[in-house]
Amino acid sequence: MPGPEKLNAQTATHHPVKGHRLSNMCRTFLNIRKGIEQLLPAQPCVLCGSMNDEGLWCGPCDKALPYLYNLHCPVCAMPTPAGEICGQCLKHPPLFTNTVAVFGYAFPLDKLIHAMKYGGQLALAHAFAIKLALEIDKDALPDYLIPMPLHPVKLRERGFNQSLLLAADVARFHQLDLLPDACRRVRDTPPQSIQPWKDRKQNVRNAFCCDIDLSGKRVALVDDVLTSGASMDALAEAVRNKGASEISAWVVARTLPH
Numbered sequence: 001m002p003g004p005e006k007l008n009a010q011t012a013t014h015h016p017v018k019g020h021r022l023s024n025m026c027r028t029f030l031n032i033r034k035g036i037e038q039l040l041p042a043q044p045c046v047l048c049g050s051m052n053d054e055g056l057w058c059g060p061c062d063k064a065l066p067y068l069y070n071l072h073c074p075v076c077a078m079p080t081p082a083g084e085i086c087g088q089c090l091k092h093p094p095l096f097t098n099t100v101a102v103f104g105y106a107f108p109l110d111k112l113i114h115a116m117k118y119g120g121q122l123a124l125a126h127a128f129a130i131k132l133a134l135e136i137d138k139d140a141l142p143d144y145l146i147p148m149p150l151h152p153v154k155l156r157e158r159g160f161n162q163s164l165l166l167a168a169d170v171a172r173f174h175q176l177d178l179l180p181d182a183c184r185r186v187r188d189t190p191p192q193s194i195q196p197w198k199d200r201k202q203n204v205r206n207a208f209c210c211d212i213d214l215s216g217k218r219v220a221l222v223d224d225v226l227t228s229g230a231s232m233d234a235l236a237e238a239v240r241n242k243g244a245s246e247i248s249a250w251v252v253a254r255t256l257p258h
C-alpha cells in the first residue's frame with residue numbers, strides 16, 4: 001500500500017486517488033464500516049429501532065424513504081411534470097449540465113443527513129454513497145470525482161468532510177479517480193441555510209478555487225445535499241475555469257419545492 005495521503009489542503013498532493021489509495025481518514029472510516037458490518041445481523045434500524053440484517057436501516061424504513069423516483073429536471077434534479085428542464089435552469093442555466101440525486105431532502109432522510117454531518121454517524125455516509133453509486137450510469141463515467149470542499153476552519157470544527165467520504169466510496173465503487181484536494185474553499189462563507197434564497201449565489205461567489213489543470217476532463221462534483229445549487233454552481237465555475245469540459249453534480253439528496 002502506498003503511504004497515507006494527507007487531507008490537509010496545504011500539504012496534500014493533487015494526484016488522483018484510485019479507490020484503493022485512500023487517506024488515513026477514509027481508511028478509518030472504512031474500518032468503522034467494516035466493524036459495523038461485522039456486527040450484522042444484530043443491528044437496530046437507525047430509523048425505527050427494530051432489529052434487522054439489511055443494513056443501517058430496515059427494509060420497511062427503506063421503502064418509506066423519499067426516493068426521487070418522480071420525473072425531474074435533468075440539469076438540477078428538481079421534479080418537473082414531464083421530466084423537462086425546469087424554469088430556473090432555462091432562465092439561469094448552471095455550469096453543471098446534469099445532476100444525479102438519490103433522494104428528495106425530506107423527512108426522515110433529512111434527519112439521517114443531519115446525523116451524518118453533525119452527529120458524526122459516519123457509517124451513514126457509506127450507506128448513502130452506495131445508494132448514490134448505484135444511480136450512476138456506468139457507461140458515462142467521468143474522468144475525475146471532486147468532493148465539495150469544506151473551508152479549513154469548518155473542517156477543523158467537524159473533523160471530517162462528509163462530501164469527501166461520499167466521493168471516496170463512490171470512487172471505490174466505480175474505480176474512478178478521486179481528486180480530494182484539487183479544489184479548495186477559500187472563503188469561509190456564512191452557511192447557505194441561513195441565507196435568503198436570492199442571496200445564496202452572491203454568498204458563495206468566488207468561494208472556491210481549483211489548483212489543477214482539468215483541460216478537456218469530465219468531472220463529477222460530489223456533495224451531500226443540493227439546495228439552491230449556488231454552491232455547486234460556484235464550484236462548477238472553479239473547475240470550468242480550469243478547463244473541465246463536462247461537469248456533473250452527484251448528490252445524495254435534493255431539496256424539493258415547498
Ligand SMILES: [Zn+2]
Pocket residue numbers: 045046047048049050057058059060061062
Ligand atoms: Zn426501520
Ligand SMILES: [Zn+2]
Pocket residue numbers: 073074075076077078085086087088089090
Ligand atoms: Zn433544473
